[in-house]
Amino acid sequence: MIEIRFEKEALRAAAYDVQDSASVLVGTCTYEPDGPDWAIMHTNVDPAYGGQGIAGRLVAAVVDAARAEGVKVVPVCSYAVRQFEKHAEYRDVLR
Numbered sequence: 001m002i003e004i005r006f007e008k009e010a011l012r013a014a015a016y017d018v019q020d021s022a023s024v025l026v027g028t029c030t031y032e033p034d035g036p037d038w039a040i041m042h043t044n045v046d047p048a049y050g051g052q053g054i055a056g057r058l059v060a061a062v063v064d065a066a067r068a069e070g071v072k073v074v075p076v077c078s079y080a081v082r083q084f085e086k087h088a089e090y091r092d093v094l095r
Helices: 054-069 078-086 088-093
Strands: 002-007 012-019 022-034 037-045 073-075
Touching: 002 054, 012 054, 022 054, 037 054, 037 078, 054 073, 054 078, 054 088, 073 078, 078 088
Parallel strands: 037 073
Antiparallel strands: 002 012, 012 022, 022 037
16 A cells, blocks of 8 residues: 655655555655745656556645645646646645
8 A cells, every 4th residue: 555644854745655564665755945935856756656646646745735834835846847737726835
């Protein structure tokens, strides 16, 4: 099972393949503070886990956290830019 966790202290959303008591990191969406905003810098998923929508879930986790924190998001990585273009519901956090 893939579990998405927002890890504020690590400045990322992370995807873990959770099996029994073991968790393996399989993807991340990292951001950096950009003044009062967050800039999404990289979205990566292990190729073995491609095609499962994990990258989209990672971007969504950062968007959800930004809403909760009341900050705007600047999509920098090409994948995040495409996700913001596809998802009108992300406009409220777009800077």
